[in-house]
Amino acid sequence: MKRVYVNEKWCLGCHLCEYNCAFANSGCDDMVKALKNITINPRIRIEEKGNVSFAVSCRHCDEPLCVKGCITGALTVDQDGVITINQDKCVGCFTCILSCPYGAIMPSSTGHAIQKCELCINNAGGEPACVKGCPNRAIVFEERSEEA
Amino acid sequence: MKYVIIGNSAAAVGAVEAIRKLDTEGSITLISSEAYHTYSRPLISYLLQGRTDEQRMKYRGDDFYEKNGVEAMLNTTVSAIDPRKKEVSTADGKTIPYDKLLVATGSKPFVPPMSGLEDVPNRFTFMSLDDAHALEQALGPQARVLIIGAGLIGLKCAEGIADKVGSITVVDLADRILPSILDEAGSAMMQSHIESHGIAFRLSDSVKAFTPDTATLQSGEVIGFDILVIAVGVRPNTELVKEAGGEVRRGIVTDLHCATTLPDVWAAGDCTESLDITTGQERILALLPNAYMQGECAGINMAGGEKLYDHAIPMNAIGFFDLHIITAGSYMGVSTVTEGEATYKRLVVDDNRLVGYILIGAVERAGIYTSLIRNKTPLDTIDFELIKEKPQLMAFSKVERLRQLGGIKQ
Numbered sequence: 128m129k130r131v132y133v134n135e136k137w138c139l140g141c142h143l144c145e146y147n148c149a150f151a152n153s154g155c156d157d158m159v160k161a162l163k164n165i166t167i168n169p170r171i172r173i174e175e176k177g178n179v180s181f182a183v184s185c186r187h188c189d190e191p192l193c194v195k196g197c198i199t200g201a202l203t204v205d206q207d208g209v210i211t212i213n214q215d216k217c218v219g220c221f222t223c224i225l226s227c228p229y230g231a232i233m234p235s236s237t238g239h240a241i242q243k244c245e246l247c248i249n250n251a252g253g254e255p256a257c258v259k260g261c262p263n264r265a266i267v268f269e270e271r272s273e274e275a
Numbered sequence: 276m277k278y279v280i281i282g283n284s285a286a287a288v289g290a291v292e293a294i295r296k297l298d299t300e301g302s303i304t305l306i307s308s309e310a311y312h313t314y315s316r317p318l319i320s321y322l323l324q325g326r327t328d329e330q331r332m333k334y335r336g337d338d339f340y341e342k343n344g345v346e347a348m349l350n351t352t353v354s355a356i357d358p359r360k361k362e363v364s365t366a367d368g369k370t371i372p373y374d375k376l377l378v379a380t381g382s383k384p385f386v387p388p389m390s391g392l393e394d395v396p397n398r399f400t401f402m403s404l405d406d407a408h409a410l411e412q413a414l415g416p417q418a419r420v421l422i423i424g425a426g427l428i429g430l431k432c433a434e435g436i437a438d439k440v441g442s443i444t445v446v447d448l449a450d451r452i453l454p455s456i457l458d459e460a461g462s463a464m465m466q467s468h469i470e471s472h473g474i475a476f477r478l479s480d481s482v483k484a485f486t487p488d489t490a491t492l493q494s495g496e497v498i499g500f501d502i503l504v505i506a507v508g509v510r511p512n513t514e515l516v517k518e519a520g521g522e523v524r525r526g527i528v529t530d531l532h533c534a535t536t537l538p539d540v541w542a543a544g545d546c547t548e549s550l551d552i553t554t555g556q557e558r559i560l561a562l563l564p565n566a567y568m569q570g571e572c573a574g575i576n577m578a579g580g581e582k583l584y585d586h587a588i589p590m591n592a593i594g595f596f597d598l599h600i601i602t603a604g605s606y607m608g609v610s611t612v613t614e615g616e617a618t619y620k621r622l623v624v625d626d627n628r629l630v631g632y633i634l635i636g637a638v639e640r641a642g643i644y645t646s647l648i649r650n651k652t653p654l655d656t657i658d659f660e661l662i663k664e665k666p667q668l669m670a671f672s673k674v675e676r677l678r679q680l681g682g683i684k685q
Contacts, residue, residue, distance in 0.1 A: 130681065132680065132681040133680045133681070135673075135676065135677075135680075174667055174668060174669045175669075176661070176669050179669065181668075181676065181680065183668060183680065186679075186680075186681070192564075192642075195289070195564060195567050195568050195571065196563070196564030196567065196568075197564075198285075198315050198317050198318070198563045198564070199315050199318060199327075199331075199332065199334070200315065200333065200334045200335050200336075215331060216327075216331045218318060218321045218326055218327055219594070220317070220592050220593065220594065221592040221594065221599055221601060221638060221641075222563070222564060222592040223642075224592065224601065224638055224639070224640070224641055224642060225590055225591075225592040225601045225603065225638075225641050225642055225645055226564065226590075226642050226645065227640075227642035228642050228643060228645070228646035228649075228679075229642070229643070229668065229679065229680075230639070230640025230641075230642055230643045230666050230667070230668070232642070233639065233640075238597060239326065271681060
Protein backbone atom coordinates (compact mmCIF):
# COMPACT_ATOMS: atom_id res chain seq x y z
CA MET A 128 0.00 0.00 0.00
CA LYS A 129 1.01 3.62 -0.39
CA ARG A 130 2.24 5.12 2.86
CA VAL A 131 3.65 8.40 4.07
CA TYR A 132 7.44 8.24 4.37
CA VAL A 133 9.76 10.85 5.71
CA ASN A 134 13.34 11.59 4.88
CA GLU A 135 14.91 13.58 7.66
CA LYS A 136 17.76 14.66 5.39
CA TRP A 137 15.33 16.87 3.48
CA CYS A 138 13.17 18.07 6.39
CA LEU A 139 13.55 21.82 6.95
CA GLY A 140 11.67 21.75 10.24
CA CYS A 141 9.23 24.30 8.82
CA HIS A 142 6.17 22.62 10.43
CA LEU A 143 4.08 23.28 7.31
CA CYS A 144 2.97 19.64 7.36
CA GLU A 145 1.45 20.20 10.80
CA TYR A 146 -0.49 23.23 9.59
CA ASN A 147 -1.62 21.52 6.40
CA CYS A 148 -2.75 18.52 8.41
CA ALA A 149 -4.71 20.64 10.86
CA PHE A 150 -6.32 22.54 7.99
CA ALA A 151 -7.18 19.41 6.00
CA ASN A 152 -8.91 17.95 9.04
CA SER A 153 -10.65 21.16 10.10
CA GLY A 154 -13.59 20.71 7.78
CA CYS A 155 -13.11 24.36 6.83
CA ASP A 156 -12.24 25.54 3.30
CA ASP A 157 -10.37 28.67 4.32
CA MET A 158 -6.97 28.05 5.88
CA VAL A 159 -6.88 31.38 7.69
CA LYS A 160 -10.34 30.90 9.19
CA ALA A 161 -9.46 27.32 10.08
CA LEU A 162 -6.22 28.04 11.88
CA LYS A 163 -6.36 31.63 13.10
CA ASN A 164 -6.09 32.00 16.87
CA ILE A 165 -6.18 28.30 17.56
CA THR A 166 -3.58 25.94 18.92
CA ILE A 167 -3.37 23.33 16.20
CA ASN A 168 -3.68 19.65 17.06
CA PRO A 169 -2.25 17.97 13.95
CA ARG A 170 -1.96 14.24 13.34
CA ILE A 171 1.56 14.56 12.05
CA ARG A 172 4.18 15.98 14.39
CA ILE A 173 7.69 17.29 13.85
CA GLU A 174 10.45 16.18 16.16
CA GLU A 175 13.48 18.42 16.19
CA LYS A 176 16.79 18.69 17.98
CA GLY A 177 19.75 20.76 16.84
CA ASN A 178 19.78 20.60 13.06
CA VAL A 179 17.88 17.31 12.82
CA SER A 180 14.14 17.31 12.25
CA PHE A 181 11.60 14.89 10.88
CA ALA A 182 7.86 14.34 10.79
CA VAL A 183 6.14 11.42 12.50
CA SER A 184 2.71 10.13 11.60
CA CYS A 185 0.93 6.78 11.63
CA ARG A 186 2.88 4.04 9.88
CA HIS A 187 -0.28 2.05 9.10
CA CYS A 188 1.49 -1.06 10.39
CA ASP A 189 0.76 -4.49 8.97
CA GLU A 190 0.53 -5.78 12.55
CA PRO A 191 -1.10 -2.79 14.23
CA LEU A 192 -0.82 -2.98 18.00
CA CYS A 193 -3.26 -0.07 18.31
CA VAL A 194 -6.01 -1.94 16.45
CA LYS A 195 -5.38 -5.21 18.26
CA GLY A 196 -5.39 -3.50 21.62
CA CYS A 197 -8.34 -1.17 21.02
CA ILE A 198 -10.86 -1.91 23.74
CA THR A 199 -13.86 -0.58 21.84
CA GLY A 200 -13.30 -1.75 18.28
CA ALA A 201 -13.12 1.91 17.20
CA LEU A 202 -9.76 1.42 15.47
CA THR A 203 -9.97 -0.74 12.38
CA VAL A 204 -7.98 -1.54 9.25
CA ASP A 205 -9.93 -0.80 6.08
CA GLN A 206 -9.75 -2.90 2.92
CA ASP A 207 -6.81 -0.84 1.62
CA GLY A 208 -4.77 -1.26 4.80
CA VAL A 209 -5.49 2.23 6.15
CA ILE A 210 -5.98 2.34 9.92
CA THR A 211 -8.93 4.55 10.75
CA ILE A 212 -10.60 5.68 13.95
CA ASN A 213 -14.33 5.85 14.56
CA GLN A 214 -14.36 8.78 16.99
CA ASP A 215 -18.00 8.20 17.78
CA LYS A 216 -17.18 4.76 19.16
CA CYS A 217 -13.90 5.76 20.84
CA VAL A 218 -14.15 6.65 24.54
CA GLY A 219 -10.62 8.03 24.87
CA CYS A 220 -9.13 5.33 27.11
CA PHE A 221 -5.78 5.87 25.34
CA THR A 222 -4.85 2.18 25.18
CA CYS A 223 -3.69 2.92 21.62
CA ILE A 224 -1.39 5.67 22.92
CA LEU A 225 0.02 3.06 25.30
CA SER A 226 0.48 0.66 22.38
CA CYS A 227 1.80 2.68 19.43
CA PRO A 228 5.60 2.25 19.15
CA TYR A 229 5.88 5.45 17.10
CA GLY A 230 3.91 7.75 19.35
CA ALA A 231 1.73 8.54 16.35
CA ILE A 232 -1.67 8.59 18.07
CA MET A 233 -2.83 11.52 20.16
CA PRO A 234 -5.94 12.70 21.98
CA SER A 235 -8.42 14.64 19.86
CA SER A 236 -9.20 18.18 20.89
CA THR A 237 -12.16 17.06 23.01
CA GLY A 238 -9.90 14.78 25.04
CA HIS A 239 -12.60 12.12 24.91
CA ALA A 240 -11.40 10.34 21.78
CA ILE A 241 -8.17 9.88 19.91
CA GLN A 242 -7.08 11.03 16.49
CA LYS A 243 -4.53 9.74 14.04
CA CYS A 244 -3.40 10.07 10.45
CA GLU A 245 -5.87 8.44 8.07
CA LEU A 246 -3.90 9.39 4.96
CA CYS A 247 -6.54 12.05 4.25
CA ILE A 248 -9.01 9.44 3.04
CA ASN A 249 -11.73 10.78 5.32
CA ASN A 250 -11.33 14.47 4.55
CA ALA A 251 -10.72 16.37 1.32
CA GLY A 252 -9.16 13.26 -0.19
CA GLY A 253 -6.45 12.67 -2.72
CA GLU A 254 -2.83 12.94 -1.74
CA PRO A 255 -2.23 13.44 2.00
CA ALA A 256 -2.11 17.17 2.78
CA CYS A 257 1.24 16.93 4.60
CA VAL A 258 2.82 15.44 1.48
CA LYS A 259 1.18 17.86 -0.92
CA GLY A 260 2.39 20.87 1.05
CA CYS A 261 5.92 19.73 1.90
CA PRO A 262 8.17 22.30 0.21
CA ASN A 263 11.23 20.07 0.10
CA ARG A 264 9.69 16.67 -0.61
CA ALA A 265 10.86 15.45 2.80
CA ILE A 266 7.49 13.71 3.13
CA VAL A 267 6.39 11.47 0.29
CA PHE A 268 3.44 9.20 -0.36
CA GLU A 269 4.46 6.07 -2.19
CA GLU A 270 4.55 2.31 -2.34
CA ARG A 271 7.59 0.72 -0.76
CA SER A 272 8.27 -2.83 0.26
CA GLU A 273 8.98 -2.65 3.96
CA GLU A 274 11.00 -4.78 6.23
CA ALA A 275 8.89 -7.04 8.37
CA MET B 276 -11.96 -28.49 10.32
CA LYS B 277 -14.38 -27.77 13.11
CA TYR B 278 -13.42 -24.98 15.50
CA VAL B 279 -15.32 -24.40 18.71
CA ILE B 280 -14.78 -21.30 20.85
CA ILE B 281 -16.16 -20.94 24.36
CA GLY B 282 -16.46 -17.22 25.04
CA ASN B 283 -17.52 -14.11 23.16
CA SER B 284 -15.19 -11.33 24.19
CA ALA B 285 -11.76 -10.06 23.14
CA ALA B 286 -9.90 -13.40 23.13
CA ALA B 287 -12.71 -15.14 21.25
CA VAL B 288 -12.88 -12.35 18.67
CA GLY B 289 -9.08 -12.38 18.29
CA ALA B 290 -9.24 -16.10 17.58
CA VAL B 291 -12.06 -15.78 15.05
CA GLU B 292 -10.24 -13.06 13.12
CA ALA B 293 -6.99 -15.02 13.16
CA ILE B 294 -8.57 -18.32 12.12
CA ARG B 295 -10.31 -16.65 9.20
CA LYS B 296 -7.03 -15.23 7.90
CA LEU B 297 -5.76 -18.77 7.47
CA ASP B 298 -8.86 -20.89 7.06
CA THR B 299 -11.95 -19.62 5.28
CA GLU B 300 -13.47 -23.09 4.97
CA GLY B 301 -13.62 -24.60 8.45
CA SER B 302 -16.69 -24.13 10.60
CA ILE B 303 -16.51 -21.94 13.69
CA THR B 304 -19.01 -22.36 16.50
CA LEU B 305 -18.87 -19.76 19.24
CA ILE B 306 -20.68 -20.47 22.48
CA SER B 307 -21.43 -17.73 24.99
CA SER B 308 -23.39 -17.83 28.21
CA GLU B 309 -24.31 -14.19 27.74
CA ALA B 310 -27.11 -13.35 25.33
CA TYR B 311 -25.43 -10.30 23.80
CA HIS B 312 -23.56 -9.60 20.59
CA THR B 313 -19.85 -9.28 21.44
CA TYR B 314 -19.36 -6.12 23.48
CA SER B 315 -16.53 -4.37 25.27
CA ARG B 316 -16.72 -5.11 28.97
CA PRO B 317 -14.56 -2.17 30.06
CA LEU B 318 -17.15 0.15 28.52
CA ILE B 319 -19.88 -0.59 31.05
CA SER B 320 -18.74 2.36 33.19
CA TYR B 321 -18.84 4.62 30.12
CA LEU B 322 -22.33 3.31 29.40
CA LEU B 323 -23.59 4.37 32.82
CA GLN B 324 -21.76 7.67 32.40
CA GLY B 325 -23.58 8.26 29.12
CA ARG B 326 -20.39 8.40 27.05
CA THR B 327 -21.34 5.40 24.96
CA ASP B 328 -24.44 3.33 24.29
CA GLU B 329 -25.17 -0.31 23.68
CA GLN B 330 -24.84 0.00 19.92
CA ARG B 331 -21.49 1.81 20.04
CA MET B 332 -20.07 -0.46 22.73
CA LYS B 333 -20.32 -3.50 20.48
CA TYR B 334 -16.75 -4.74 20.16
CA ARG B 335 -17.31 -5.66 16.51
CA GLY B 336 -19.99 -4.68 13.99
CA ASP B 337 -23.42 -6.26 13.78
CA ASP B 338 -22.31 -8.40 10.83
CA PHE B 339 -19.30 -9.85 12.67
CA TYR B 340 -20.57 -13.43 13.03
CA GLU B 341 -22.10 -13.56 9.57
CA LYS B 342 -19.09 -12.01 7.88
CA ASN B 343 -16.74 -14.49 9.54
CA GLY B 344 -18.96 -17.52 9.06
CA VAL B 345 -19.43 -17.99 12.79
CA GLU B 346 -22.33 -19.91 14.22
CA ALA B 347 -22.95 -17.97 17.42
CA MET B 348 -24.73 -19.93 20.12
CA LEU B 349 -25.52 -17.10 22.50
CA ASN B 350 -27.26 -17.52 25.83
CA THR B 351 -25.79 -21.02 25.97
CA THR B 352 -23.59 -22.23 28.79
CA VAL B 353 -21.02 -24.95 28.31
CA SER B 354 -21.17 -27.44 31.16
CA ALA B 355 -18.32 -29.80 30.28
CA ILE B 356 -15.45 -30.51 27.91
CA ASP B 357 -14.78 -34.13 27.01
CA PRO B 358 -11.22 -34.10 25.63
CA ARG B 359 -11.32 -37.82 24.83
CA LYS B 360 -14.43 -37.68 22.65
CA LYS B 361 -13.49 -34.14 21.60
CA GLU B 362 -16.84 -32.60 22.31
CA VAL B 363 -18.37 -30.03 24.59
CA SER B 364 -21.74 -30.35 26.21
CA THR B 365 -24.05 -27.51 27.10
CA ALA B 366 -26.27 -26.93 30.11
CA ASP B 367 -29.32 -27.26 27.86
CA GLY B 368 -28.31 -30.75 26.77
CA LYS B 369 -26.57 -30.20 23.44
CA THR B 370 -23.34 -31.89 22.42
CA ILE B 371 -20.99 -30.10 20.05
CA PRO B 372 -18.01 -31.92 18.56
CA TYR B 373 -14.74 -30.09 17.89
CA ASP B 374 -11.45 -30.65 16.16
CA LYS B 375 -9.87 -27.60 17.81
CA LEU B 376 -11.25 -25.96 20.91
CA LEU B 377 -10.52 -22.53 22.40
CA VAL B 378 -11.43 -21.82 25.99
CA ALA B 379 -11.88 -18.05 26.37
CA THR B 380 -14.15 -18.08 29.38
CA GLY B 381 -12.82 -14.92 31.03
CA SER B 382 -13.26 -14.23 34.69
CA LYS B 383 -15.98 -13.59 37.20
CA PRO B 384 -16.27 -11.15 40.09
CA PHE B 385 -14.93 -12.47 43.36
CA VAL B 386 -17.32 -11.92 46.24
CA PRO B 387 -15.69 -12.87 49.52
CA PRO B 388 -17.87 -14.12 52.35
CA MET B 389 -18.81 -11.17 54.54
CA SER B 390 -21.10 -11.22 57.52
CA GLY B 391 -24.64 -10.11 56.66
CA LEU B 392 -23.92 -9.71 52.95
CA GLU B 393 -26.73 -12.06 51.97
CA ASP B 394 -29.23 -9.74 53.65
CA VAL B 395 -28.26 -6.70 51.53
CA PRO B 396 -30.98 -6.41 48.89
CA ASN B 397 -29.28 -3.78 46.70
CA ARG B 398 -25.92 -5.46 46.10
CA PHE B 399 -24.16 -5.58 42.78
CA THR B 400 -20.98 -6.62 41.05
CA PHE B 401 -19.60 -4.66 38.09
CA MET B 402 -18.26 -6.75 35.28
CA SER B 403 -20.91 -7.50 32.69
CA LEU B 404 -23.57 -5.63 30.76
CA ASP B 405 -26.19 -7.33 32.91
CA ASP B 406 -24.40 -6.01 36.01
CA ALA B 407 -24.50 -2.50 34.53
CA HIS B 408 -28.21 -2.78 33.70
CA ALA B 409 -29.01 -3.97 37.21
CA LEU B 410 -26.98 -1.23 38.86
CA GLU B 411 -28.47 1.44 36.60
CA GLN B 412 -31.97 0.51 37.75
CA ALA B 413 -31.00 1.23 41.34
CA LEU B 414 -29.33 4.62 40.76
CA GLY B 415 -31.00 7.80 41.95
CA PRO B 416 -29.97 11.36 42.82
CA GLN B 417 -30.22 10.71 46.55
CA ALA B 418 -28.66 7.25 46.55
CA ARG B 419 -25.75 6.61 48.90
CA VAL B 420 -23.35 4.19 47.26
CA LEU B 421 -20.80 2.03 49.03
CA ILE B 422 -18.15 0.42 46.85
CA ILE B 423 -15.93 -2.30 48.28
CA GLY B 424 -12.66 -2.22 46.37
CA ALA B 425 -10.49 0.72 45.23
CA GLY B 426 -9.06 -1.06 42.22
CA LEU B 427 -9.67 -0.49 38.51
CA ILE B 428 -13.21 -1.91 38.52
CA GLY B 429 -14.41 -0.23 41.68
CA LEU B 430 -13.09 3.17 40.70
CA LYS B 431 -14.32 3.01 37.10
CA CYS B 432 -17.72 2.15 38.54
CA ALA B 433 -17.48 5.15 40.88
CA GLU B 434 -16.62 7.47 38.01
CA GLY B 435 -19.39 6.06 35.84
CA ILE B 436 -22.14 6.72 38.38
CA ALA B 437 -20.72 9.80 40.15
CA ASP B 438 -23.14 12.24 38.51
CA LYS B 439 -26.16 10.02 39.05
CA VAL B 440 -26.06 9.37 42.77
CA GLY B 441 -25.98 11.33 46.03
CA SER B 442 -22.71 10.10 47.49
CA ILE B 443 -20.04 7.47 46.94
CA THR B 444 -17.74 5.96 49.55
CA VAL B 445 -15.05 3.48 48.58
CA VAL B 446 -13.62 1.07 51.15
CA ASP B 447 -10.45 -0.93 50.61
CA LEU B 448 -8.29 -3.08 52.82
CA ALA B 449 -5.18 -1.74 51.09
CA ASP B 450 -3.70 1.52 52.34
CA ARG B 451 -3.85 3.13 48.89
CA ILE B 452 -5.93 3.10 45.72
CA LEU B 453 -5.11 1.29 42.46
CA PRO B 454 -2.26 -0.67 44.09
CA SER B 455 -2.11 -3.14 41.21
CA ILE B 456 -0.90 -0.50 38.75
CA LEU B 457 0.47 2.45 40.73
CA ASP B 458 3.23 3.15 43.23
CA GLU B 459 2.56 5.07 46.43
CA ALA B 460 3.09 8.55 45.02
CA GLY B 461 0.93 7.79 42.01
CA SER B 462 -1.82 6.38 44.20
CA ALA B 463 -1.77 9.49 46.38
CA MET B 464 -2.03 11.76 43.37
CA MET B 465 -4.95 9.85 41.88
CA GLN B 466 -6.67 9.64 45.23
CA SER B 467 -6.71 13.39 45.76
CA HIS B 468 -7.90 13.92 42.18
CA ILE B 469 -10.76 11.45 42.59
CA GLU B 470 -11.61 12.89 46.01
CA SER B 471 -11.89 16.32 44.41
CA HIS B 472 -14.80 14.86 42.43
CA GLY B 473 -16.70 14.08 45.60
CA ILE B 474 -15.73 10.47 46.16
CA ALA B 475 -14.75 9.53 49.72
CA PHE B 476 -12.26 6.82 50.62
CA ARG B 477 -11.89 4.62 53.69
CA LEU B 478 -8.55 2.86 53.22
CA SER B 479 -6.76 0.28 55.38
CA ASP B 480 -10.21 -0.74 56.46
CA SER B 481 -12.77 -3.41 55.64
CA VAL B 482 -16.32 -4.36 56.40
CA LYS B 483 -16.87 -6.35 59.57
CA ALA B 484 -20.59 -6.79 59.08
CA PHE B 485 -23.49 -5.66 56.93
CA THR B 486 -27.10 -5.00 57.74
CA PRO B 487 -29.42 -4.46 54.76
CA ASP B 488 -28.39 -0.77 54.60
CA THR B 489 -25.35 -0.27 56.81
CA ALA B 490 -21.77 -1.48 56.87
CA THR B 491 -19.80 -1.58 60.09
CA LEU B 492 -16.10 -1.26 59.36
CA GLN B 493 -13.26 -2.83 61.33
CA SER B 494 -12.41 0.67 62.55
CA GLY B 495 -15.85 0.87 64.11
CA GLU B 496 -17.25 3.41 61.68
CA VAL B 497 -20.79 2.70 60.49
CA ILE B 498 -21.60 3.71 56.90
CA GLY B 499 -25.19 3.83 55.75
CA PHE B 500 -25.85 2.98 52.09
CA ASP B 501 -28.61 2.37 49.60
CA ILE B 502 -26.49 0.62 46.98
CA LEU B 503 -23.58 -1.77 47.57
CA VAL B 504 -21.07 -2.62 44.84
CA ILE B 505 -18.60 -5.44 45.46
CA ALA B 506 -15.46 -4.90 43.37
CA VAL B 507 -12.69 -6.59 45.32
CA GLY B 508 -11.33 -8.58 42.41
CA VAL B 509 -11.97 -11.21 39.80
CA ARG B 510 -11.35 -14.92 39.54
CA PRO B 511 -10.60 -16.74 36.30
CA ASN B 512 -13.19 -19.17 34.99
CA THR B 513 -11.04 -22.29 34.97
CA GLU B 514 -13.52 -24.99 36.00
CA LEU B 515 -14.20 -26.46 32.54
CA VAL B 516 -10.52 -27.13 31.87
CA LYS B 517 -9.83 -28.30 35.39
CA GLU B 518 -12.70 -30.79 35.35
CA ALA B 519 -11.56 -32.05 31.96
CA GLY B 520 -8.16 -32.84 33.50
CA GLY B 521 -6.18 -29.87 32.17
CA GLU B 522 -3.56 -28.18 34.31
CA VAL B 523 -4.78 -25.17 36.22
CA ARG B 524 -2.88 -23.07 38.72
CA ARG B 525 -4.50 -19.72 39.49
CA GLY B 526 -5.40 -19.53 35.82
CA ILE B 527 -5.43 -22.12 33.05
CA VAL B 528 -1.85 -23.09 32.28
CA THR B 529 -0.89 -22.35 28.69
CA ASP B 530 2.35 -22.68 26.75
CA LEU B 531 3.77 -20.06 24.39
CA HIS B 532 1.45 -21.35 21.65
CA CYS B 533 -1.51 -20.69 23.97
CA ALA B 534 -2.14 -24.44 24.15
CA THR B 535 -3.44 -25.99 27.37
CA THR B 536 -2.18 -29.35 28.61
CA LEU B 537 -5.20 -30.99 26.96
CA PRO B 538 -4.74 -32.10 23.34
CA ASP B 539 -6.30 -29.76 20.77
CA VAL B 540 -7.51 -27.40 23.48
CA TRP B 541 -6.20 -23.84 23.57
CA ALA B 542 -6.98 -21.09 26.06
CA ALA B 543 -6.71 -17.31 25.95
CA GLY B 544 -7.69 -14.21 27.84
CA ASP B 545 -8.49 -13.54 31.47
CA CYS B 546 -8.97 -17.24 32.31
CA THR B 547 -5.31 -18.04 31.61
CA GLU B 548 -1.84 -17.54 32.93
CA SER B 549 0.76 -16.38 30.47
CA LEU B 550 4.40 -15.38 30.50
CA ASP B 551 5.05 -11.83 31.69
CA ILE B 552 8.33 -11.03 29.92
CA THR B 553 9.16 -8.21 32.34
CA THR B 554 9.43 -10.63 35.27
CA GLY B 555 9.75 -14.00 33.57
CA GLN B 556 6.82 -15.22 35.68
CA GLU B 557 3.70 -17.01 34.53
CA ARG B 558 0.77 -14.93 35.72
CA ILE B 559 -2.72 -13.83 34.92
CA LEU B 560 -2.60 -10.68 32.81
CA ALA B 561 -6.29 -9.90 32.69
CA LEU B 562 -6.13 -7.06 30.17
CA LEU B 563 -8.15 -6.60 27.04
CA PRO B 564 -5.28 -5.99 24.58
CA ASN B 565 -3.49 -9.06 25.87
CA ALA B 566 -6.67 -11.11 25.62
CA TYR B 567 -7.10 -10.14 21.98
CA MET B 568 -3.49 -10.91 21.08
CA GLN B 569 -3.52 -14.17 23.02
CA GLY B 570 -6.73 -15.19 21.26
CA GLU B 571 -5.18 -14.23 17.95
CA CYS B 572 -2.11 -16.33 18.71
CA ALA B 573 -4.27 -19.29 19.71
CA GLY B 574 -6.35 -18.88 16.54
CA ILE B 575 -3.29 -18.90 14.29
CA ASN B 576 -1.98 -22.06 15.91
CA MET B 577 -5.41 -23.72 15.84
CA ALA B 578 -5.63 -23.04 12.12
CA GLY B 579 -2.27 -24.67 11.49
CA GLY B 580 -0.10 -21.56 11.53
CA GLU B 581 2.83 -20.92 13.81
CA LYS B 582 2.78 -18.10 16.32
CA LEU B 583 4.24 -17.56 19.77
CA TYR B 584 2.67 -15.42 22.46
CA ASP B 585 5.93 -14.17 23.86
CA HIS B 586 5.66 -10.40 24.17
CA ALA B 587 3.10 -10.08 26.93
CA ILE B 588 3.61 -7.40 29.53
CA PRO B 589 1.30 -5.93 32.11
CA MET B 590 0.01 -2.60 30.78
CA ASN B 591 -2.86 -0.30 31.54
CA ALA B 592 -4.34 2.84 30.08
CA ILE B 593 -7.09 4.23 32.22
CA GLY B 594 -8.43 7.62 33.17
CA PHE B 595 -10.52 8.98 36.01
CA PHE B 596 -12.32 12.31 35.66
CA ASP B 597 -10.07 13.27 32.72
CA LEU B 598 -6.80 12.54 34.52
CA HIS B 599 -5.10 9.80 32.54
CA ILE B 600 -2.78 7.04 33.66
CA ILE B 601 -0.65 4.86 31.44
CA THR B 602 1.51 2.18 33.03
CA ALA B 603 3.46 -0.82 31.79
CA GLY B 604 5.87 -3.46 32.93
CA SER B 605 7.41 -4.09 36.32
CA TYR B 606 8.57 -1.58 38.92
CA MET B 607 11.48 -3.68 40.17
CA GLY B 608 14.65 -1.76 39.37
CA VAL B 609 16.21 1.67 39.59
CA SER B 610 13.63 4.42 39.35
CA THR B 611 13.75 7.94 38.00
CA VAL B 612 10.82 10.02 39.18
CA THR B 613 9.71 13.37 37.76
CA GLU B 614 6.82 15.20 39.32
CA GLY B 615 5.08 18.22 37.88
CA GLU B 616 2.04 20.33 38.67
CA ALA B 617 -0.47 17.66 37.71
CA THR B 618 1.87 15.09 36.24
CA TYR B 619 3.86 12.18 37.52
CA LYS B 620 6.42 10.05 35.72
CA ARG B 621 8.37 7.08 36.97
CA LEU B 622 10.74 5.17 34.72
CA VAL B 623 12.18 1.91 36.01
CA VAL B 624 15.46 0.58 34.63
CA ASP B 625 17.07 -2.76 35.29
CA ASP B 626 20.12 -4.26 33.63
CA ASN B 627 20.35 -1.72 30.80
CA ARG B 628 16.67 -2.13 29.93
CA LEU B 629 13.55 -0.10 30.59
CA VAL B 630 11.37 -2.58 32.48
CA GLY B 631 8.46 -0.42 33.56
CA TYR B 632 6.93 3.04 33.77
CA ILE B 633 4.11 5.03 35.27
CA LEU B 634 2.78 8.16 33.57
CA ILE B 635 0.02 10.27 35.07
CA GLY B 636 -1.32 13.44 33.51
CA ALA B 637 1.15 13.63 30.63
CA VAL B 638 0.77 10.39 28.69
CA GLU B 639 1.71 11.59 25.20
CA ARG B 640 3.52 9.03 23.05
CA ALA B 641 3.74 6.53 25.92
CA GLY B 642 3.89 3.68 23.40
CA ILE B 643 7.49 4.59 22.62
CA TYR B 644 8.33 3.63 26.21
CA THR B 645 6.18 0.52 25.93
CA SER B 646 8.10 -0.58 22.86
CA LEU B 647 11.40 -0.24 24.74
CA ILE B 648 10.04 -2.67 27.32
CA ARG B 649 8.48 -5.04 24.82
CA ASN B 650 11.56 -5.12 22.60
CA LYS B 651 13.98 -5.20 25.55
CA THR B 652 15.94 -2.45 23.80
CA PRO B 653 19.42 -2.07 25.32
CA LEU B 654 19.41 1.47 26.68
CA ASP B 655 23.03 2.06 25.70
CA THR B 656 21.95 1.83 22.05
CA ILE B 657 19.68 4.88 22.37
CA ASP B 658 19.97 8.37 23.84
CA PHE B 659 18.34 7.45 27.13
CA GLU B 660 18.84 10.87 28.70
CA LEU B 661 16.83 12.37 25.87
CA ILE B 662 14.04 9.81 25.97
CA LYS B 663 13.83 10.16 29.74
CA GLU B 664 12.64 13.76 29.21
CA LYS B 665 9.84 12.63 26.95
CA PRO B 666 9.15 9.74 24.58
CA GLN B 667 10.64 10.56 21.19
CA LEU B 668 12.09 8.82 18.17
CA MET B 669 14.95 11.32 18.17
CA ALA B 670 16.54 9.18 20.87
CA PHE B 671 17.07 6.31 18.44
CA SER B 672 20.01 6.07 16.08
CA LYS B 673 19.61 7.59 12.66
CA VAL B 674 19.66 4.14 11.09
CA GLU B 675 16.92 2.91 13.39
CA ARG B 676 14.86 6.02 12.61
CA LEU B 677 15.32 5.44 8.90
CA ARG B 678 14.01 1.93 9.39
CA GLN B 679 11.09 3.02 11.58
CA LEU B 680 9.94 5.86 9.40
CA GLY B 681 10.56 3.96 6.20
CA GLY B 682 13.39 5.98 4.75
CA ILE B 683 15.15 2.82 3.63
CA LYS B 684 14.09 1.75 0.17
CA GLN B 685 14.20 -1.95 -0.43
